[in-house]
Amino acid sequence: MQFRKSWIMALALTSVVALSACGNGGNKATTNNGGNTPAATNTESGSGAKLSGSILASGSTALQPLVEQVAESFMNANAGVDIQVQGGGSGTGLTQVSEKQVDIGNSDVFAEEKLKDAAKAAELVDHQVAVVAIAAVSNPAAGVDSLTKQQLVDIFTGKITNWKDVGGADQAIQIINRPASSGTRATFESFALGTKTEDQKGSIQEDSSGTVKKMIGETPGAIGYLALSYLDDSVKTLNYDGVEPSVDNVIAGKYPVWAYEHMYTNGEPNETVKAFLDYFLTDEVQTGDVVELGYIPASKMQVSRDVAGTVTPK
Amino acid sequence: MRVKSKNSRLEKHHIENLVGRIYMSFCVLLLVVIIVSMVYFVASKGIANFVNGEVKISEFLLGTKWAPEADTPSYGAFPFISGSFLVTLLAALIASPLSICAALFMTEIVPGWGKKLLQPVIELLSGIPSVVYGFVGLSVIVPFLRDTLPGQGIGVAAGALVLSVMILPTITSVAADALASLPQNLKESSFALGATRWQTISRVILPTTFPAIMTGVVLGMARAFGEALAVQMVIGNAPFIPHSLFESASTLTSVITLGMGNTTMGSPQNNALWSMALVLMLMTFVFVLLVRMLERRNKI
Numbered sequence: 001m002q003f004r005k006s007w008i009m010a011l012a013l014t015s016v017v018a019l020s021a022c023g024n025g026g027n028k029a030t031t032n033n034g035g036n037t038p039a040a041t042n043t044e045s046g047s048g049a050k051l052s053g054s055i056l057a058s059g060s061t062a063l064q065p066l067v068e069q070v071a072e073s074f075m076n077a078n079a080g081v082d083i084q085v086q087g088g089g090s091g092t093g094l095t096q097v098s099e100k101q102v103d104i105g106n107s108d109v110f111a112e113e114k115l116k117d118a119a120k121a122a123e124l125v126d127h128q129v130a131v132v133a134i135a136a137v138s139n140p141a142a143g144v145d146s147l148t149k150q151q152l153v154d155i156f157t158g159k160i161t162n163w164k165d166v167g168g169a170d171q172a173i174q175i176i177n178r179p180a181s182s183g184t185r186a187t188f189e190s191f192a193l194g195t196k197t198e199d200q201k202g203s204i205q206e207d208s209s210g211t212v213k214k215m216i217g218e219t220p221g222a223i224g225y226l227a228l229s230y231l232d233d234s235v236k237t238l239n240y241d242g243v244e245p246s247v248d249n250v251i252a253g254k255y256p257v258w259a260y261e262h263m264y265t266n267g268e269p270n271e272t273v274k275a276f277l278d279y280f281l282t283d284e285v286q287t288g289d290v291v292e293l294g295y296i297p298a299s300k301m302q303v304s305r306d307v308a309g310t311v312t313p314k
Numbered sequence: 315m316r317v318k319s320k321n322s323r324l325e326k327h328h329i330e331n332l333v334g335r336i337y338m339s340f341c342v343l344l345l346v347v348i349i350v351s352m353v354y355f356v357a358s359k360g361i362a363n364f365v366n367g368e369v370k371i372s373e374f375l376l377g378t379k380w381a382p383e384a385d386t387p388s389y390g391a392f393p394f395i396s397g398s399f400l401v402t403l404l405a406a407l408i409a410s411p412l413s414i415c416a417a418l419f420m421t422e423i424v425p426g427w428g429k430k431l432l433q434p435v436i437e438l439l440s441g442i443p444s445v446v447y448g449f450v451g452l453s454v455i456v457p458f459l460r461d462t463l464p465g466q467g468i469g470v471a472a473g474a475l476v477l478s479v480m481i482l483p484t485i486t487s488v489a490a491d492a493l494a495s496l497p498q499n500l501k502e503s504s505f506a507l508g509a510t511r512w513q514t515i516s517r518v519i520l521p522t523t524f525p526a527i528m529t530g531v532v533l534g535m536a537r538a539f540g541e542a543l544a545v546q547m548v549i550g551n552a553p554f555i556p557h558s559l560f561e562s563a564s565t566l567t568s569v570i571t572l573g574m575g576n577t578t579m580g581s582p583q584n585n586a587l588w589s590m591a592l593v594l595m596l597m598t599f600v601f602v603l604l605v606r607m608l609e610r611r612n613k614i
Contacts, residue, residue, distance in 0.1 A: 061575070087575070088575050089574070089575020089576040089577075090575075090576055091575060091576045091577040091578040091579075091581075091584070092574075092575050092576075092578075094578055095578045095579040095580075099579075114578055115578055116578070116580070116581050174466055179551065179569075179572040179573055179576065180381070180382055180383040180573070181382065181383065181572075181573045181576035181577050181583065182576055183576065186383075196383060196384060196385070198381055198384065199380075199381070199552055199553050199554070200552070201552065201554045201561075202552060202554075202561055202562055203550075203552045203562060204466070204468055204550040204551065204552065204562050205550065205551035205552060205562075205564075205572065206551070207546070207551075207571070207572045211452070211547070214452070215468075218457065218460075219460070219466050219467075219468075
């Protein structure tokens with residue numbers, strides 16, 4: 001009898017804990033609000049109207065670290081605001097923002113390229129917060145410094161299979177690719193190759209830039225592509241048509257393989273979301289967090305590019 | 315007074331019973347609802363492409379070209395289906411003899427310290443997260459294969475090796491349980507007839523426990539078939555049917571994890587991934603059915 005009672009109590013307790021755990025996500029913003037209000041009055045005196053509410057952002061994992069870091073400092077300055085940043089990939093971010101499940105959808109590509117429903121894409125408002133440039137990289141032993149666009153196309157379409165055909169060592173080329181749906185791959189294909197490529201037999205696909213870097217560094221004859229922030233001495237950065245993939249060359253519009261990092265809102269953002277996105281474009285963030293994490297400030301770009309890929313000087 | 319108190323005590327008893335019953339029914343109902351809705355969700359998403367005519371079912375199951383982002387996309391999933399079966403079978407082939415020997419060692423050869431030593435080690439193996447297996451595979455097995463064998467190390471062989479280690483504990487523990495539950499008199503009569511230990515093991519113990527050991531193998535295969543992360547890290551993920559064991563290939567799970575986040579809900583590519591999830595789920599049902607059939611044959 002006694003045993004049974006305690007057993008039922010335990011069950012009930014478990015269910016209560018489980019239920020309260022479920023509810024926690026929604027409550028978090030309000031509890032944070034209550035706890036931090038005194039601090040808010042101290043730090044918020046400068047910017048006038050006090051912001052409150054919660055912002056949920058999801059999407060691109062390439063952009064996630066930046067959004068998280070900026071959200072951190074934004075929350076420190078505005079104690080009434082709670083920002084949660086989730087990953088999931090560009091596709092997830094765009095889907096969720098167009099279905100209003102999140103406030104901000106982070107994406108590596110233009111919404112028009114990803115969402116098949118053009119009307120849905122048109123509802124979304126684009127906020128370009130940073131630029132990511134992508135460089136072709138190879139294993140250091142390949143013995144090549146620079147590749148032309150045509151050579152890259154031939155390599156990634158399987159026409160050239162040995163480094164000696166592009167002036168390097170006599171070694172088979174091993175392609176380390178990103179999956180067909182990857183934003184990084186889409187950027188590399190549209191702006192470096194100018195064409196979509198089919199997966200080559202024997203090529204390797206990895207879903208994170210960290211693994212791609214590891215594989216290129218270790219695998220003899222490997223070629224792949226990485227965002228500038230990932231480059232280091234373990235891989236050889238290749239010049240593209242003789243242009244060095246450097247931040248300055250990207251800003252000046254000399255190096256073409258780059259893409260915007262987008263933060264989409266569904267329609268015009270509300271006050272809090274707008275303040276957050278505006279904060280993203282302040283000099284403090286653009287020359288601070290953005291540069292620190294290896295992105296290129298969108299505000300610094302001397303050229304701009306539209307959905308169709310047309311580049312115009314700013 | 316006394317009667318009354320006895321009555322109330324009885325009532326309390328009834329109430330407790332009722333509460334327990336309601337709680338239990340609620341839990342069971344919830345479980346059933348969750349399972350049914352998950353099956354429904356995966357199935358409805360999985361057949362979406364076939365229903366709206368985006369992809370033909372034969373094209374999906376037997377097509378060998380996976381090019382979802384091409385101008386004329388094709389959604390052939392056969393390379394992934396065959397890849398999944400290939401690594402699963404290879405892993406089972408590698409792991410089964412090892413596991414069965416380990417189980418025999420633990421139960422027949424040295425039941426004392428053998429069991430004390432091996433059991434915790436094997437249980438530890440099953441507690442290691444799959445990302446750790448994947449990372450060890452990528453850092454140890456892949457470079458080893460690259461240096462000693464043709465190819466780039468990454469590929470079907472690496473995937474099967476990593477998986478075989480992962481399913482070792484499953485097969486071993488099921489096999490060890492089966493061997494332990496074998497009636498002592500079977501062995502004793504065998505020994506009494508003058509059979510050696512090896513003859514007893516190979517002619518009496520293994521044939522008798524065969525269905526139970528196969529249950530372990532099938533459970534291990536089910537785990538291998540559904541494993542995503544560890545395989546994805548070492549198999550290379552090229553959407554082709556491999557011509558050698560050292561060539562990059564894909565499994566159903568690896569292509570799902572690679573593509574799910576980057577595709578938008580409702581797009582044909584996303585739905586094709588759901589179709590693969592449906593194939594995975596159906597395969598799991600097949601594995602469960604197999605286990606059921608084996609259990610029925612189990613005569614211990």
